Amino acid sequence: MLDESNKKYHFIKLLVTGLKKYHHTTYLHSVRVSHLTYLISQKWGLPKEEQIYNAMGGLLHDIGKKLIPISLLEKPAPLSELEYEIMREHPIDGAEMLKLFPPLEELVPAVLYHHERLDGSGYPFGTNIIPLSAQIIGVCDSFDAMTTERPYNKKRLKSITEAIAELKSQPQKYNYKVVEALEEILKERSDVRYKNI
Numbered sequence: 001m002l003d004e005s006n007k008k009y010h011f012i013k014l015l016v017t018g019l020k021k022y023h024h025t026t027y028l029h030s031v032r033v034s035h036l037t038y039l040i041s042q043k044w045g046l047p048k049e050e051q052i053y054n055a056m057g058g059l060l061h062d063i064g065k066k067l068i069p070i071s072l073l074e075k076p077a078p079l080s081e082l083e084y085e086i087m088r089e090h091p092i093d094g095a096e097m098l099k100l101f102p103p104l105e106e107l108v109p110a111v112l113y114h115h116e117r118l119d120g121s122g123y124p125f126g127t128n129i130i131p132l133s134a135q136i137i138g139v140c141d142s143f144d145a146m147t148t149e150r151p152y153n154k155k156r157l158k159s160i161t162e163a164i165a166e167l168k169s170q171p172q173k174y175n176y177k178v179v180e181a182l183e184e185i186l187k188e189r190s191d192v193r194y195k196n197i
Ligand SMILES: [Fe+2]
Pocket: 061, 062, 090, 114, 115, 141
């Protein structure tokens, strides 16, 4: 018989293994975002449970992409308005997926709000009330998207310096303190400077 905490890890493993099989690029992105999110939470000395919560949220933040067709996830051209609309459903789809596994329901806010921005310009709700977990994940998510290669999208990658500068130039959208913490971690630790950066 699994206790509550083992059940939680069992379900996470199930979902993440499914994501790995479905779209390996999104899986790798999620692992990197989870790691960076954890390091920021650790650097700030957040309670251990919160560090783990944020890392799990990072790991599952894009789980809703399992419902997006691969042809769309890997489209090498700009998305149409309808396609973009489908793509923007993934935080809600992810939250709905988590609700199917009651021990994971507590992770819903981290997943649901990771594309919201402080000025209300994000999605799906356009709210400026964003849980800290989702603010940290949002910064790490954008940083990773700017600095790592997607096989189907040959856009020019940004260096660490360029990506951090871009995030810092938008304090109305991204939590500045999170960006500063990320910058410090990237300076201190060579093991989180993933390939291509
Ligand atoms: Fe996302």
